[in-house]
Amino acid sequence: MKFLEDIIISHGEVLPGDVLKVDSFLNHQINIEIVRKLAEEFFKIFKNEKITKILTIEASGISIACLTAMQFGCPVLYAKKNKSSNVGSDVLSTTVYSYTHNVNNSIIVSKKYISEDDCILIIDDFLAKGSALTGLIEIVNKSGAKLVGAGIVIEKAYQDGGAKLRESGVRIESLAKIKSMSTNGSIEFCE
Amino acid sequence: MKFLEDIIISHGEVLPGDVLKVDSFLNHQINIEIVRKLAEEFFKIFKNEKITKILTIEASGISIACLTAMQFGCPVLYAKKNKSSNVGSDVLSTTVYSYTHNVNNSIIVSKKYISEDDCILIIDDFLAKGSALTGLIEIVNKSGAKLVGAGIVIEKAYQDGGAKLRESGVRIESLAKIKSMSTNGSIEFCE
Numbered sequence: 001m002k003f004l005e006d007i008i009i010s011h012g013e014v015l016p017g018d019v020l021k022v023d024s025f026l027n028h029q030i031n032i033e034i035v036r037k038l039a040e041e042f043f044k045i046f047k048n049e050k051i052t053k054i055l056t057i058e059a060s061g062i063s064i065a066c067l068t069a070m071q072f073g074c075p076v077l078y079a080k081k082n083k084s085s086n087v088g089s090d091v092l093s094t095t096v097y098s099y100t101h102n103v104n105n106s107i108i109v110s111k112k113y114i115s116e117d118d119c120i121l122i123i124d125d126f127l128a129k130g131s132a133l134t135g136l137i138e139i140v141n142k143s144g145a146k147l148v149g150a151g152i153v154i155e156k157a158y159q160d161g162g163a164k165l166r167e168s169g170v171r172i173e174s175l176a177k178i179k180s181m182s183t184n185g186s187i188e189f190c191e
Numbered sequence: 192m193k194f195l196e197d198i199i200i201s202h203g204e205v206l207p208g209d210v211l212k213v214d215s216f217l218n219h220q221i222n223i224e225i226v227r228k229l230a231e232e233f234f235k236i237f238k239n240e241k242i243t244k245i246l247t248i249e250a251s252g253i254s255i256a257c258l259t260a261m262q263f264g265c266p267v268l269y270a271k272k273n274k275s276s277n278v279g280s281d282v283l284s285t286t287v288y289s290y291t292h293n294v295n296n297s298i299i300v301s302k303k304y305i306s307e308d309d310c311i312l313i314i315d316d317f318l319a320k321g322s323a324l325t326g327l328i329e330i331v332n333k334s335g336a337k338l339v340g341a342g343i344v345i346e347k348a349y350q351d352g353g354a355k356l357r358e359s360g361v362r363i364e365s366l367a368k369i370k371s372m373s374t375n376g377s378i379e380f381c382e
Contacts, residue, residue: 029304030253030267032260058250062221063257063267069223076221078250082292101273113220 001041001175005189007034008154014181018156026153027060027125035067038175042123042151043071045173049148051121053077053114055140057107057132064153065123072121077114079107079136092142096135099128109139116144127152127174130161137170149173157190192232192366196380198225199345205372209347217344218251218316226258229366233314233342234262236364240339242312244268244305246331248287248298248323255344256314263312268305270298270327283333287326290319300330307335318343318365321352328361340364348381
């Protein structure tokens with residue numbers, strides 16, 4: 001998506017440690033106009049699918065998931081990273097390793113809000129090694145719901161998460177796919 | 192707001208430990224149609240104020256903040272609860288005690304995204320003892336921005352957070368104010 005690639009070039013920043021900082025518009029400050037355009041693009045891509053619910057993971061997936069859900073007219077469900085005293089015990093859970101924070105997070109979703117009658121679109125901001133997305137897919141599979149696919153804002157295509165999950169049969173649509181990036185500021189996108 | 196009170200009665204659940212569970216529509220599953228109506232109400236309340244940015248805190252404030260920001264046509268900024276390797280060092284921070292999780296969280300906001308030129312509306316899902324809101328107000332004050340006020344979805348008015356902050360001069364508008372609630376299911380709202 002040329003629009004997003006231009007935004008990444010103009011607003012993004014490549015930091016040491018393979019970090020693409022996009023916190024001016026996507027995951028700290030949220031530019032609603034930009035995120036709305038991304039949500040409209042997800043709708044264009046998946047509009048012919050039956051989607052009953054959008055699944056994401058706290059915290060950075062929530063904004064894009066909500067604006068996408070407005071397009072589809074369906075609810076959002078976000079996986080929580082730590083067992084809250086408010087969620088209850090009847091949950092689906094799995095473990096996700098966070099490369100950003102170097103910790104294992106147990107992510108959970110209440111069984112009440114996902115069932116075999118659901119058709120799930122996963123939405124998230126980043127895909128790199130695929131840890132969070134794999135965890136969300138596991139939760140969908142455990143629930144018995146149908147997984148329609150995953151919509152990702154930015155995929156680091158030089159890492160293997162997306163390729164492995166596509167090989168396993170998951171439909172993944174990424175709005176920007178980064179081929180390479182460097183701390184000198186250069187960012188190259190896949191064709 | 193009668194609409195929200197009815198939703199809380201029909202969808203909410205009072206659990207032991209002073210927990211009002213509203214995760215079917217507000218803070219785990221998000222019912223976009225309901226949250227949009229709440230956002231429209233915040234717009235009605237604050238529409239005569241100049242607001243340049245909406246400030247909230249991850250994760251449960253993000254959905255309502257984003258939909259409210261769509262009404263105002265401004266960006267959202269959400270405070271992060273743990274120092275992320277992606278945020279950088281140039282931050283405003285304070286400490287917030289979470290009664291839900293019984294931990295002290297350091298919350299941070301990048302200085303880049305809030306300045307003395309900003310007029311800030313704080314949006315959050317709950318107000319009880321006022322810990323999170325007090326932390327967000329501290330961050331606004333440290334930044335030099337103008338604090339317009341705070342829009343809260345559900346205030347536990349039988350706790351003293353709201354009263355104390357109002358006494359200190361902060362404008363707080365809560366869409367539903369709970370006078371009392373009990374695990375037998377009764378929920379009483381303030382007039």
